[in-house]
Amino acid sequence: xxxxxxxxxxxxxxAKALQxxxxxxxxxxxxxxxxxxxNNQVKAxxxxxxxxxxxxxxxxxxxxxxxIKPLLAAVANLGDDLDTAKTELQAIQSKIDEIALSMPxxxxxxxxxxxxxxxxxEVSIWGKPKDYDFEVKDHVDLxxxxxxxxxxxxxxxxxxxxxxxxxxxxxxxxxxxxxxxxHSEVNGYTxxxxxxxxxxxxLMGTGQLPKFEADLFKTHLHxxxxxxxxxxxxxxxxxxxxxxxxxxxxxxxxxxxxxVGHTPSFRSEAGAYGRDTRGLIRQHQxxxxxxxxxxxxxxxxxxxxxxxxxxxxxxxxxxxxYRKVNLCAGDLGFSAAKTYDLEVWxxxxxxxxxxxxxxxxxxxxxxxLQLRYKNKDTNKPELLHTLxxxxxxxxxxxxAVLENYQQADGSIKIPSVLQNYMGGLSTLTQ
RNA sequence: GGAGGGAUGGCAGAGCGGCUGAAUGCACUGGUCUUGAAAACCAGCAAGGAUUAAUCUCCUUCCAGGGUUCAAAUCCCUGUCCCUCCA
Numbered sequence: 001x002x003x004x005x006x007x008x009x010x011x012x013x014x015a016k017a018l019q020x021x022x023x024x025x026x027x028x029x030x031x032x033x034x035x036x037x038x039n040n041q042v043k044a045x046x047x048x049x050x051x052x053x054x055x056x057x058x059x060x061x062x063x064x065x066x067x068i069k070p071l072l073a074a075v076a077n078l079g080d081d082l083d084t085a086k087t088e089l090q091a092i093q094s095k096i097d098e099i100a101l102s103m104p105x106x107x108x109x110x111x112x113x114x115x116x117x118x119x120x121x122e123v124s125i126w127g128k129p130k131d132y133d134f135e136v137k138d139h140v141d142l143x144x145x146x147x148x149x150x151x152x153x154x155x156x157x158x159x160x161x162x163x164x165x166x167x168x169x170x171x172x173x174x175x176x177x178x179x180x181x182x183h184s185e186v187n188g189y190t191x192x193x194x195x196x197x198x199x200x201x202x203l204m205g206t207g208q209l210p211k212f213e214a215d216l217f218k219t220h221l222h223x224x225x226x227x228x229x230x231x232x233x234x235x236x237x238x239x240x241x242x243x244x245x246x247x248x249x250x251x252x253x254x255x256x257x258x259x260v261g262h263t264p265s266f267r268s269e270a271g272a273y274g275r276d277t278r279g280l281i282r283q284h285q286x287x288x289x290x291x292x293x294x295x296x297x298x299x300x301x302x303x304x305x306x307x308x309x310x311x312x313x314x315x316x317x318x319x320x321x322y323r324k325v326n327l328c329a330g331d332l333g334f335s336a337a338k339t340y341d342l343e344v345w346x347x348x349x350x351x352x353x354x355x356x357x358x359x360x361x362x363x364x365x366x367x368x369l370q371l372r373y374k375n376k377d378t379n380k381p382e383l384l385h386t387l388x389x390x391x392x393x394x395x396x397x398x399x400a401v402l403e404n405y406q407q408a409d410g411s412i413k414i415p416s417v418l419q420n421y422m423g424g425l426s427t428l429t430q
Numbered sequence: 431g432g433a434g435g436g437a438u439g440g441c442a443g444a445g446c447g448g449c450u451g452a453a454u455g456c457a458c459u460g461g462u463c464u465u466g467a468a469a470a471c472c473a474g475c476a477a478g479g480a481u482u483a484a485u486c487u488c489c490u491u492c493c494a495g496g497g498u499u500c501a502a503a504u505c506c507c508u509g510u511c512c513c514u515c516c517a
Binding site: 004038041044045046048049051052055056057058060062063068072074076078079249250373374376381 | 440447448449458459475476477479480481488489490499500501
């Protein structure tokens with residue numbers, strides 16, 4: 001959420017900044033609401049003040065043993081007037097809140113202009129796609145040879161699910177373990193195990209709600225429809241991990257906070273019909289190792305580079321060619337101020353595909369989360385900045401390993417950093 | 431499944447329907463003292479919002495949501511979470 005102060009004092013600038021990401025809103029409506037909010041709030045507060053003073057006077061008179069009847073009569077209608085004023089004010093406030101909550105974050109200056117992923121800007125390239133002296137297969141054909149099974153998954157659950165059996169399941173797990181170890185032991189993150197079902201407040205905190213409910217899987221306890229009994233399957237580990245810090249005043253000496261967690265992610269993929277229907281690329285359920293950092297405002301963009309490097313480190317250790325792109329404003333996620341995508345080379349598609357998304361949210365999430373620390377210099381609480389990134393999406397990493405490490409006979413060489421996690425195995429054979 | 435107890439500032443922890451935005455301790459900040467530090471002593475110190483050039487002033491907030499009352503941290507109801515006991 002953007003700051004209300006900013007919306008109040010600087011709507012024009014906000015509107016202009018959001019235009020960069022093709023988001024527009026009605027400035028006049030907001031200004032009108034803002035004006036009536038102001039009038040109503042002043043009115044309501046005056047009435048409250050009146051009531052407070054009168055009530056105190058009654059208390060004093062009573063203590064002094066005076067007759068309070070005339071005083072009581074004087075406040076007789078106050079309650080109703082106050083209720084009316086309050087109700088009006090609340091109605092206006094919630095309209096303003098609704099608008100404010102639906103507004104995306106303002107893109108950072110370094111975010112390129114553009115409407116779609118075609119306008120993303122390549123920042124760097126690492127590694128070189130291999131030349132294969134045979135016809136390469138994609139991960140679905142390769143996976144089939146090694147125990148990746150979409151038909152059985154379809155029987156159990158439906159489309160966009162997968163089953164893995166045998167060594168390929170272990171390879172999938174090996175990737176997860178390697179990533180967790182790397183981030184917790186080398187990069188200094190604290191490992192976190194978190195719930196996979198979360199309440200609506202948490203999704204509000206990271207920005208998935210109220211706007212993107214359609215993307216989520218929703219559960220009702222005992223079939224109840226009541227809001228309090230609703231839990232959602234997490235669309236990313238970002239949600240529970242970041243929300244660990246919701247409503248907290250962090251000790252300055254504990255900053256930066258760095259967490260890594262391995263969770264499944266569940267996405268309805270509403271609106272993605274027909275896209276990436278083949279294979280593991282776009283699933284309702286997939287594993288991800290997620291990095292989250294909470295830092296002081298002045299550190300956040302330096303941290304974005306660092307966190308992205310941590311994700312890149314996994315790709316480099318696995319010797320997978322990739323490129324790093326700076327997302328253009330039109331392709332930026334709702335809560336992000338700036339995002340780097342890492343795209344891994346997939347020989348089966350002859351294309352770079354997203355495997356990690358690393359974002360800086362500035363104080364956009366922190367404001368909703370009420371995540372702050374006390375600044376010693378000013379002695380005032382200040383919002384912190386949040387960042388996260390996949391380090392990496394495990395399913396897609398498996399895809400990349402299968403396709404990049406394939407051999408003519410369909411066997412898969414195991415990247416050397418994973419061999420220990422595979423009981424010393426160096427090749428996946430049928 | 432049943433019966434109780436609890437949730438208060440960064441933390442711990444008092445709190446009588448009006449004098450309580452809240453005692454006290456810790457932490458923190460400033461000062462005195464000291465070569466310096468520690469200790470001791472003195473002072474300050476919740477958040478959010480309205481208004482203001484700023485000060486001032488005002489409003490809201492004691493888990494959440496309702497209710498009673500002229501007036502609620504305090505009384506009543508519902509919910510959430512924590513704890514204890516019984517089965």
